[in-house]
Amino acid sequence: NDPRIRVSIIPYAEAVNTGSLADxxxxxxxxxxxxxxxxxxxxxxxxxxxxxxxxxxxxKDGYADYSSVGPYTQRRDNQGKIYLAKVNRDYRVKVCPTATLVPLTADEDKLVTAIDHFQAGGVTAGGIAAQWGYYMLSPSWRTAISSARLGAGPANFDRNRVAKIAILMTDGQFNTAFAGGRGASRSQDQGQRSRANAENICDNMKRDGIEIFTIGFDLNDPAMTATERDQAKSVLKDCATDDTSSLKHYYEAANGAELSHAFGEISRNIEKLTISR
Incomplete structure:
Protein backbone atom coordinates (compact mmCIF):
# COMPACT_ATOMS: atom_id res chain seq x y z
CA ASN A 1 0.00 0.00 0.00
CA ASP A 2 1.07 3.56 -0.61
CA PRO A 3 2.13 5.41 2.56
CA ARG A 4 -0.44 7.89 3.79
CA ILE A 5 2.09 10.69 4.25
CA ARG A 6 5.26 11.40 2.29
CA VAL A 7 7.60 14.34 2.82
CA SER A 8 10.19 16.04 0.62
CA ILE A 9 12.91 18.44 1.78
CA ILE A 10 14.51 21.16 -0.35
CA PRO A 11 17.53 22.79 1.35
CA TYR A 12 18.64 25.92 -0.47
CA ALA A 13 21.11 28.78 -0.48
CA GLU A 14 22.49 30.24 -3.72
CA ALA A 15 21.15 27.20 -5.56
CA VAL A 16 19.58 23.79 -4.90
CA ASN A 17 21.72 20.66 -4.90
CA THR A 18 19.72 18.14 -6.93
CA GLY A 19 21.76 15.11 -5.85
CA SER A 20 20.71 12.07 -7.85
CA LEU A 21 18.45 14.22 -10.03
CA ALA A 22 21.48 15.80 -11.68
CA ASP A 23 20.40 14.43 -15.07
CA LYS A 60 14.10 29.94 -24.81
CA ASP A 61 14.47 33.70 -24.34
CA GLY A 62 16.29 33.44 -21.02
CA TYR A 63 13.37 34.36 -18.76
CA ALA A 64 12.51 32.46 -15.59
CA ASP A 65 10.07 29.64 -16.26
CA TYR A 66 7.38 29.34 -13.58
CA SER A 67 5.83 26.08 -14.80
CA SER A 68 6.18 22.64 -13.22
CA VAL A 69 6.57 20.67 -16.46
CA GLY A 70 8.92 17.71 -16.29
CA PRO A 71 12.57 18.02 -17.35
CA TYR A 72 12.09 15.67 -20.30
CA THR A 73 9.26 17.73 -21.79
CA GLN A 74 10.03 18.66 -25.38
CA ARG A 75 10.16 22.35 -26.29
CA ARG A 76 11.28 24.34 -29.31
CA ASP A 77 14.08 26.87 -29.22
CA ASN A 78 14.23 30.09 -31.24
CA GLN A 79 15.46 28.16 -34.26
CA GLY A 80 12.55 25.73 -34.07
CA LYS A 81 14.76 22.91 -32.80
CA ILE A 82 13.41 20.53 -30.15
CA TYR A 83 15.17 20.47 -26.78
CA LEU A 84 14.36 19.03 -23.34
CA ALA A 85 13.08 21.37 -20.62
CA LYS A 86 15.89 20.72 -18.16
CA VAL A 87 16.61 23.11 -15.31
CA ASN A 88 19.48 25.54 -15.68
CA ARG A 89 22.60 25.76 -13.60
CA ASP A 90 23.55 29.38 -14.11
CA TYR A 91 27.22 29.88 -14.89
CA ARG A 92 27.45 32.55 -12.16
CA VAL A 93 26.83 30.15 -9.27
CA LYS A 94 29.78 30.36 -6.90
CA VAL A 95 28.87 28.05 -4.02
CA CYS A 96 26.70 24.94 -4.24
CA PRO A 97 25.06 23.72 -1.01
CA THR A 98 26.34 20.34 0.12
CA ALA A 99 22.92 19.25 1.42
CA THR A 100 20.91 17.60 -1.34
CA LEU A 101 17.18 17.65 -1.88
CA VAL A 102 15.12 14.66 -0.76
CA PRO A 103 12.16 13.75 -3.00
CA LEU A 104 8.91 12.56 -1.45
CA THR A 105 9.51 9.71 0.97
CA ALA A 106 7.90 8.04 3.97
CA ASP A 107 11.33 7.10 5.36
CA GLU A 108 11.49 9.12 8.58
CA ASP A 109 15.10 8.14 9.30
CA LYS A 110 16.17 9.42 5.88
CA LEU A 111 14.46 12.76 6.49
CA VAL A 112 15.86 13.19 10.01
CA THR A 113 19.37 12.30 8.85
CA ALA A 114 19.15 14.89 6.08
CA ILE A 115 18.02 17.58 8.53
CA ASP A 116 20.74 16.66 11.04
CA HIS A 117 23.37 17.42 8.40
CA PHE A 118 22.08 20.90 7.55
CA GLN A 119 24.44 23.82 8.09
CA ALA A 120 23.41 27.45 7.89
CA GLY A 121 25.28 29.59 5.40
CA GLY A 122 25.18 31.38 2.09
CA VAL A 123 22.59 33.62 0.49
CA THR A 124 18.83 33.12 0.14
CA ALA A 125 17.51 32.16 -3.30
CA GLY A 126 13.90 31.78 -2.22
CA GLY A 127 12.46 31.74 -5.73
CA ILE A 128 14.66 28.77 -6.64
CA ALA A 129 13.57 26.97 -3.47
CA ALA A 130 9.88 27.53 -4.26
CA GLN A 131 10.47 26.28 -7.80
CA TRP A 132 11.99 23.00 -6.62
CA GLY A 133 9.27 22.56 -4.01
CA TYR A 134 6.78 22.83 -6.86
CA TYR A 135 8.67 20.23 -8.88
CA MET A 136 8.71 17.75 -6.01
CA LEU A 137 4.90 17.94 -5.80
CA SER A 138 4.24 17.89 -9.54
CA PRO A 139 3.29 14.62 -11.26
CA SER A 140 5.15 15.93 -14.30
CA TRP A 141 8.35 15.09 -12.42
CA ARG A 142 7.30 11.51 -11.65
CA THR A 143 9.28 9.98 -14.51
CA ALA A 144 12.50 11.81 -13.61
CA ILE A 145 12.22 10.86 -9.93
CA SER A 146 11.33 7.22 -10.51
CA SER A 147 14.02 6.87 -13.21
CA ALA A 148 16.59 8.06 -10.67
CA ARG A 149 15.29 5.38 -8.27
CA LEU A 150 14.26 8.00 -5.74
CA GLY A 151 10.76 6.70 -5.15
CA ALA A 152 7.46 6.62 -6.98
CA GLY A 153 7.30 10.38 -7.43
CA PRO A 154 4.32 12.69 -6.86
CA ALA A 155 0.72 11.58 -7.25
CA ASN A 156 -1.58 13.27 -9.73
CA PHE A 157 -3.23 16.54 -8.78
CA ASP A 158 -6.60 15.55 -7.31
CA ARG A 159 -7.95 17.86 -4.63
CA ASN A 160 -10.57 15.34 -3.56
CA ARG A 161 -8.15 12.47 -2.96
CA VAL A 162 -4.67 13.92 -2.40
CA ALA A 163 -3.66 16.84 -0.19
CA LYS A 164 -0.50 18.51 -1.47
CA ILE A 165 1.17 20.81 1.05
CA ALA A 166 4.20 23.09 0.71
CA ILE A 167 5.92 24.70 3.70
CA LEU A 168 8.31 27.50 2.76
CA MET A 169 10.65 28.70 5.49
CA THR A 170 13.35 31.35 5.47
CA ASP A 171 15.51 33.09 8.04
CA GLY A 172 16.12 36.13 5.86
CA GLN A 173 15.20 38.24 2.90
CA PHE A 174 15.07 36.53 -0.51
CA ASN A 175 18.10 38.15 -2.10
CA THR A 176 19.43 35.97 -4.92
CA ALA A 177 18.16 35.14 -8.41
CA PHE A 178 19.81 34.59 -11.77
CA ALA A 179 16.80 35.11 -14.06
CA GLY A 180 13.77 37.36 -13.97
CA GLY A 181 10.29 36.79 -15.29
CA ARG A 182 9.09 37.78 -18.74
CA GLY A 183 7.97 41.40 -18.69
CA ALA A 184 9.86 42.25 -15.51
CA SER A 185 11.82 45.48 -15.41
CA ARG A 186 15.46 45.15 -16.38
CA SER A 187 16.28 47.41 -13.45
CA GLN A 188 15.21 44.77 -10.92
CA ASP A 189 17.95 43.76 -8.52
CA GLN A 190 18.48 40.15 -7.45
CA GLY A 191 16.25 40.51 -4.41
CA GLN A 192 13.36 41.89 -6.44
CA ARG A 193 13.74 39.10 -8.99
CA SER A 194 13.89 36.42 -6.29
CA ARG A 195 10.78 37.68 -4.53
CA ALA A 196 8.83 38.12 -7.78
CA ASN A 197 9.83 34.64 -8.95
CA ALA A 198 8.75 33.11 -5.64
CA GLU A 199 5.39 34.89 -5.70
CA ASN A 200 4.66 33.82 -9.29
CA ILE A 201 5.58 30.21 -8.56
CA CYS A 202 3.46 30.26 -5.41
CA ASP A 203 0.52 31.54 -7.46
CA ASN A 204 0.91 28.61 -9.86
CA MET A 205 1.17 26.15 -6.99
CA LYS A 206 -2.02 27.45 -5.44
CA ARG A 207 -3.81 27.28 -8.79
CA ASP A 208 -2.85 23.60 -8.92
CA GLY A 209 -4.45 23.06 -5.52
CA ILE A 210 -1.27 23.06 -3.43
CA GLU A 211 -1.81 24.48 0.05
CA ILE A 212 1.10 26.71 1.09
CA PHE A 213 2.22 27.46 4.64
CA THR A 214 5.11 29.85 5.27
CA ILE A 215 7.38 30.48 8.24
CA GLY A 216 9.61 33.47 8.83
CA PHE A 217 12.33 32.49 11.29
CA ASP A 218 14.13 35.13 13.34
CA LEU A 219 13.00 37.91 11.02
CA ASN A 220 13.24 40.43 13.84
CA ASP A 221 17.00 39.94 13.95
CA PRO A 222 18.46 43.42 14.58
CA ALA A 223 21.04 42.74 11.87
CA MET A 224 18.25 43.11 9.30
CA THR A 225 17.13 46.56 8.22
CA ALA A 226 13.47 47.51 8.51
CA THR A 227 13.17 47.34 4.71
CA GLU A 228 14.72 43.86 4.55
CA ARG A 229 12.42 42.68 7.32
CA ASP A 230 9.32 44.08 5.62
CA GLN A 231 10.29 42.55 2.27
CA ALA A 232 10.96 39.14 3.84
CA LYS A 233 7.60 39.13 5.61
CA SER A 234 5.74 40.45 2.57
CA VAL A 235 6.83 37.67 0.21
CA LEU A 236 6.01 34.98 2.77
CA LYS A 237 2.56 36.44 3.36
CA ASP A 238 1.96 36.70 -0.39
CA CYS A 239 3.09 33.12 -0.98
CA ALA A 240 0.95 31.64 1.79
CA THR A 241 -2.53 30.36 1.04
CA ASP A 242 -5.22 32.73 2.30
CA ASP A 243 -6.26 32.07 5.89
CA THR A 244 -9.69 30.71 6.69
CA SER A 245 -11.68 30.94 9.90
CA SER A 246 -9.98 27.77 11.14
CA LEU A 247 -6.63 27.62 9.29
CA LYS A 248 -3.67 29.95 9.62
CA HIS A 249 -0.99 29.82 6.90
CA TYR A 250 1.68 32.42 7.76
CA TYR A 251 3.83 32.07 10.87
CA GLU A 252 6.72 33.85 12.51
CA ALA A 253 9.15 32.25 14.96
CA ALA A 254 11.85 34.02 16.94
CA ASN A 255 13.62 30.96 18.34
CA GLY A 256 13.77 27.18 18.23
CA ALA A 257 10.86 26.68 20.62
CA GLU A 258 8.59 28.95 18.58
CA LEU A 259 9.72 27.24 15.38
CA SER A 260 8.78 23.84 16.80
CA HIS A 261 5.43 25.26 17.87
CA ALA A 262 4.82 26.66 14.36
CA PHE A 263 5.55 23.30 12.73
CA GLY A 264 3.32 21.59 15.28
CA GLU A 265 0.45 23.93 14.51
CA ILE A 266 0.96 23.47 10.78
CA SER A 267 0.88 19.69 11.27
CA ARG A 268 -2.43 19.99 13.09
CA ASN A 269 -3.79 22.22 10.32
CA ILE A 270 -2.72 19.67 7.71
CA GLU A 271 -4.63 17.00 9.64
CA LYS A 272 -7.71 19.23 9.48
CA LEU A 273 -7.27 19.55 5.73
CA THR A 274 -6.94 15.80 5.18
CA ILE A 275 -9.96 15.05 7.37
CA SER A 276 -12.05 17.57 5.44
CA ARG A 277 -11.19 15.71 2.22
Whole structure:
Protein backbone atom coordinates (compact mmCIF):
# COMPACT_ATOMS: atom_id res chain seq x y z
CA ASN A 1 0.00 0.00 0.00
CA ASP A 2 1.07 3.56 -0.61
CA PRO A 3 2.13 5.41 2.56
CA ARG A 4 -0.44 7.89 3.79
CA ILE A 5 2.09 10.69 4.25
CA ARG A 6 5.26 11.40 2.29
CA VAL A 7 7.60 14.34 2.82
CA SER A 8 10.19 16.04 0.62
CA ILE A 9 12.91 18.44 1.78
CA ILE A 10 14.51 21.16 -0.35
CA PRO A 11 17.53 22.79 1.35
CA TYR A 12 18.64 25.92 -0.47
CA ALA A 13 21.11 28.78 -0.48
CA GLU A 14 22.49 30.24 -3.72
CA ALA A 15 21.15 27.20 -5.56
CA VAL A 16 19.58 23.79 -4.90
CA ASN A 17 21.72 20.66 -4.90
CA THR A 18 19.72 18.14 -6.93
CA GLY A 19 21.76 15.11 -5.85
CA SER A 20 20.71 12.07 -7.85
CA LEU A 21 18.45 14.22 -10.03
CA ALA A 22 21.48 15.80 -11.68
CA ASP A 23 20.40 14.43 -15.07
CA UNK A 24 17.57 16.98 -15.00
CA UNK A 25 20.05 19.88 -14.98
CA UNK A 26 21.47 21.80 -17.94
CA UNK A 27 24.83 23.39 -17.18
CA UNK A 28 25.28 26.80 -18.74
CA UNK A 29 28.52 28.38 -19.87
CA UNK A 30 29.03 32.12 -19.93
CA UNK A 31 29.01 32.44 -23.71
CA UNK A 32 26.87 29.41 -24.50
CA UNK A 33 23.12 28.96 -25.03
CA UNK A 34 20.70 29.29 -22.13
CA UNK A 35 18.67 26.22 -23.08
CA UNK A 36 19.87 22.64 -23.64
CA UNK A 37 21.09 21.64 -27.10
CA UNK A 38 18.60 20.18 -29.59
CA UNK A 39 17.88 16.51 -29.03
CA UNK A 40 19.26 15.78 -32.50
CA UNK A 41 22.51 17.69 -31.90
CA UNK A 42 25.46 15.97 -33.54
CA UNK A 43 27.68 16.37 -30.47
CA UNK A 44 26.14 15.40 -27.12
CA UNK A 45 26.60 17.93 -24.33
CA UNK A 46 27.06 16.86 -20.73
CA UNK A 47 24.08 17.77 -18.55
CA UNK A 48 25.87 17.74 -15.24
CA UNK A 49 28.86 18.98 -13.31
CA UNK A 50 30.30 17.61 -10.12
CA UNK A 51 28.26 19.80 -7.78
CA UNK A 52 24.84 18.82 -9.27
CA UNK A 53 23.40 22.25 -8.48
CA UNK A 54 20.54 24.01 -10.24
CA UNK A 55 19.12 27.51 -10.32
CA UNK A 56 16.06 28.77 -12.24
CA UNK A 57 14.78 27.00 -15.31
CA UNK A 58 14.91 29.44 -18.22
CA UNK A 59 12.73 29.58 -21.29
CA LYS A 60 14.10 29.94 -24.81
CA ASP A 61 14.47 33.70 -24.34
CA GLY A 62 16.29 33.44 -21.02
CA TYR A 63 13.37 34.36 -18.76
CA ALA A 64 12.51 32.46 -15.59
CA ASP A 65 10.07 29.64 -16.26
CA TYR A 66 7.38 29.34 -13.58
CA SER A 67 5.83 26.08 -14.80
CA SER A 68 6.18 22.64 -13.22
CA VAL A 69 6.57 20.67 -16.46
CA GLY A 70 8.92 17.71 -16.29
CA PRO A 71 12.57 18.02 -17.35
CA TYR A 72 12.09 15.67 -20.30
CA THR A 73 9.26 17.73 -21.79
CA GLN A 74 10.03 18.66 -25.38
CA ARG A 75 10.16 22.35 -26.29
CA ARG A 76 11.28 24.34 -29.31
CA ASP A 77 14.08 26.87 -29.22
CA ASN A 78 14.23 30.09 -31.24
CA GLN A 79 15.46 28.16 -34.26
CA GLY A 80 12.55 25.73 -34.07
CA LYS A 81 14.76 22.91 -32.80
CA ILE A 82 13.41 20.53 -30.15
CA TYR A 83 15.17 20.47 -26.78
CA LEU A 84 14.36 19.03 -23.34
CA ALA A 85 13.08 21.37 -20.62
CA LYS A 86 15.89 20.72 -18.16
CA VAL A 87 16.61 23.11 -15.31
CA ASN A 88 19.48 25.54 -15.68
CA ARG A 89 22.60 25.76 -13.60
CA ASP A 90 23.55 29.38 -14.11
CA TYR A 91 27.22 29.88 -14.89
CA ARG A 92 27.45 32.55 -12.16
CA VAL A 93 26.83 30.15 -9.27
CA LYS A 94 29.78 30.36 -6.90
CA VAL A 95 28.87 28.05 -4.02
CA CYS A 96 26.70 24.94 -4.24
CA PRO A 97 25.06 23.72 -1.01
CA THR A 98 26.34 20.34 0.12
CA ALA A 99 22.92 19.25 1.42
CA THR A 100 20.91 17.60 -1.34
CA LEU A 101 17.18 17.65 -1.88
CA VAL A 102 15.12 14.66 -0.76
CA PRO A 103 12.16 13.75 -3.00
CA LEU A 104 8.91 12.56 -1.45
CA THR A 105 9.51 9.71 0.97
CA ALA A 106 7.90 8.04 3.97
CA ASP A 107 11.33 7.10 5.36
CA GLU A 108 11.49 9.12 8.58
CA ASP A 109 15.10 8.14 9.30
CA LYS A 110 16.17 9.42 5.88
CA LEU A 111 14.46 12.76 6.49
CA VAL A 112 15.86 13.19 10.01
CA THR A 113 19.37 12.30 8.85
CA ALA A 114 19.15 14.89 6.08
CA ILE A 115 18.02 17.58 8.53
CA ASP A 116 20.74 16.66 11.04
CA HIS A 117 23.37 17.42 8.40
CA PHE A 118 22.08 20.90 7.55
CA GLN A 119 24.44 23.82 8.09
CA ALA A 120 23.41 27.45 7.89
CA GLY A 121 25.28 29.59 5.40
CA GLY A 122 25.18 31.38 2.09
CA VAL A 123 22.59 33.62 0.49
CA THR A 124 18.83 33.12 0.14
CA ALA A 125 17.51 32.16 -3.30
CA GLY A 126 13.90 31.78 -2.22
CA GLY A 127 12.46 31.74 -5.73
CA ILE A 128 14.66 28.77 -6.64
CA ALA A 129 13.57 26.97 -3.47
CA ALA A 130 9.88 27.53 -4.26
CA GLN A 131 10.47 26.28 -7.80
CA TRP A 132 11.99 23.00 -6.62
CA GLY A 133 9.27 22.56 -4.01
CA TYR A 134 6.78 22.83 -6.86
CA TYR A 135 8.67 20.23 -8.88
CA MET A 136 8.71 17.75 -6.01
CA LEU A 137 4.90 17.94 -5.80
CA SER A 138 4.24 17.89 -9.54
CA PRO A 139 3.29 14.62 -11.26
CA SER A 140 5.15 15.93 -14.30
CA TRP A 141 8.35 15.09 -12.42
CA ARG A 142 7.30 11.51 -11.65
CA THR A 143 9.28 9.98 -14.51
CA ALA A 144 12.50 11.81 -13.61
CA ILE A 145 12.22 10.86 -9.93
CA SER A 146 11.33 7.22 -10.51
CA SER A 147 14.02 6.87 -13.21
CA ALA A 148 16.59 8.06 -10.67
CA ARG A 149 15.29 5.38 -8.27
CA LEU A 150 14.26 8.00 -5.74
CA GLY A 151 10.76 6.70 -5.15
CA ALA A 152 7.46 6.62 -6.98
CA GLY A 153 7.30 10.38 -7.43
CA PRO A 154 4.32 12.69 -6.86
CA ALA A 155 0.72 11.58 -7.25
CA ASN A 156 -1.58 13.27 -9.73
CA PHE A 157 -3.23 16.54 -8.78
CA ASP A 158 -6.60 15.55 -7.31
CA ARG A 159 -7.95 17.86 -4.63
CA ASN A 160 -10.57 15.34 -3.56
CA ARG A 161 -8.15 12.47 -2.96
CA VAL A 162 -4.67 13.92 -2.40
CA ALA A 163 -3.66 16.84 -0.19
CA LYS A 164 -0.50 18.51 -1.47
CA ILE A 165 1.17 20.81 1.05
CA ALA A 166 4.20 23.09 0.71
CA ILE A 167 5.92 24.70 3.70
CA LEU A 168 8.31 27.50 2.76
CA MET A 169 10.65 28.70 5.49
CA THR A 170 13.35 31.35 5.47
CA ASP A 171 15.51 33.09 8.04
CA GLY A 172 16.12 36.13 5.86
CA GLN A 173 15.20 38.24 2.90
CA PHE A 174 15.07 36.53 -0.51
CA ASN A 175 18.10 38.15 -2.10
CA THR A 176 19.43 35.97 -4.92
CA ALA A 177 18.16 35.14 -8.41
CA PHE A 178 19.81 34.59 -11.77
CA ALA A 179 16.80 35.11 -14.06
CA GLY A 180 13.77 37.36 -13.97
CA GLY A 181 10.29 36.79 -15.29
CA ARG A 182 9.09 37.78 -18.74
CA GLY A 183 7.97 41.40 -18.69
CA ALA A 184 9.86 42.25 -15.51
CA SER A 185 11.82 45.48 -15.41
CA ARG A 186 15.46 45.15 -16.38
CA SER A 187 16.28 47.41 -13.45
CA GLN A 188 15.21 44.77 -10.92
CA ASP A 189 17.95 43.76 -8.52
CA GLN A 190 18.48 40.15 -7.45
CA GLY A 191 16.25 40.51 -4.41
CA GLN A 192 13.36 41.89 -6.44
CA ARG A 193 13.74 39.10 -8.99
CA SER A 194 13.89 36.42 -6.29
CA ARG A 195 10.78 37.68 -4.53
CA ALA A 196 8.83 38.12 -7.78
CA ASN A 197 9.83 34.64 -8.95
CA ALA A 198 8.75 33.11 -5.64
CA GLU A 199 5.39 34.89 -5.70
CA ASN A 200 4.66 33.82 -9.29
CA ILE A 201 5.58 30.21 -8.56
CA CYS A 202 3.46 30.26 -5.41
CA ASP A 203 0.52 31.54 -7.46
CA ASN A 204 0.91 28.61 -9.86
CA MET A 205 1.17 26.15 -6.99
CA LYS A 206 -2.02 27.45 -5.44
CA ARG A 207 -3.81 27.28 -8.79
CA ASP A 208 -2.85 23.60 -8.92
CA GLY A 209 -4.45 23.06 -5.52
CA ILE A 210 -1.27 23.06 -3.43
CA GLU A 211 -1.81 24.48 0.05
CA ILE A 212 1.10 26.71 1.09
CA PHE A 213 2.22 27.46 4.64
CA THR A 214 5.11 29.85 5.27
CA ILE A 215 7.38 30.48 8.24
CA GLY A 216 9.61 33.47 8.83
CA PHE A 217 12.33 32.49 11.29
CA ASP A 218 14.13 35.13 13.34
CA LEU A 219 13.00 37.91 11.02
CA ASN A 220 13.24 40.43 13.84
CA ASP A 221 17.00 39.94 13.95
CA PRO A 222 18.46 43.42 14.58
CA ALA A 223 21.04 42.74 11.87
CA MET A 224 18.25 43.11 9.30
CA THR A 225 17.13 46.56 8.22
CA ALA A 226 13.47 47.51 8.51
CA THR A 227 13.17 47.34 4.71
CA GLU A 228 14.72 43.86 4.55
CA ARG A 229 12.42 42.68 7.32
CA ASP A 230 9.32 44.08 5.62
CA GLN A 231 10.29 42.55 2.27
CA ALA A 232 10.96 39.14 3.84
CA LYS A 233 7.60 39.13 5.61
CA SER A 234 5.74 40.45 2.57
CA VAL A 235 6.83 37.67 0.21
CA LEU A 236 6.01 34.98 2.77
CA LYS A 237 2.56 36.44 3.36
CA ASP A 238 1.96 36.70 -0.39
CA CYS A 239 3.09 33.12 -0.98
CA ALA A 240 0.95 31.64 1.79
CA THR A 241 -2.53 30.36 1.04
CA ASP A 242 -5.22 32.73 2.30
CA ASP A 243 -6.26 32.07 5.89
CA THR A 244 -9.69 30.71 6.69
CA SER A 245 -11.68 30.94 9.90
CA SER A 246 -9.98 27.77 11.14
CA LEU A 247 -6.63 27.62 9.29
CA LYS A 248 -3.67 29.95 9.62
CA HIS A 249 -0.99 29.82 6.90
CA TYR A 250 1.68 32.42 7.76
CA TYR A 251 3.83 32.07 10.87
CA GLU A 252 6.72 33.85 12.51
CA ALA A 253 9.15 32.25 14.96
CA ALA A 254 11.85 34.02 16.94
CA ASN A 255 13.62 30.96 18.34
CA GLY A 256 13.77 27.18 18.23
CA ALA A 257 10.86 26.68 20.62
CA GLU A 258 8.59 28.95 18.58
CA LEU A 259 9.72 27.24 15.38
CA SER A 260 8.78 23.84 16.80
CA HIS A 261 5.43 25.26 17.87
CA ALA A 262 4.82 26.66 14.36
CA PHE A 263 5.55 23.30 12.73
CA GLY A 264 3.32 21.59 15.28
CA GLU A 265 0.45 23.93 14.51
CA ILE A 266 0.96 23.47 10.78
CA SER A 267 0.88 19.69 11.27
CA ARG A 268 -2.43 19.99 13.09
CA ASN A 269 -3.79 22.22 10.32
CA ILE A 270 -2.72 19.67 7.71
CA GLU A 271 -4.63 17.00 9.64
CA LYS A 272 -7.71 19.23 9.48
CA LEU A 273 -7.27 19.55 5.73
CA THR A 274 -6.94 15.80 5.18
CA ILE A 275 -9.96 15.05 7.37
CA SER A 276 -12.05 17.57 5.44
CA ARG A 277 -11.19 15.71 2.22
Missing amino acids: TVFVETEMGPKVPPPIDAAVPVSATVSDNCATERKD
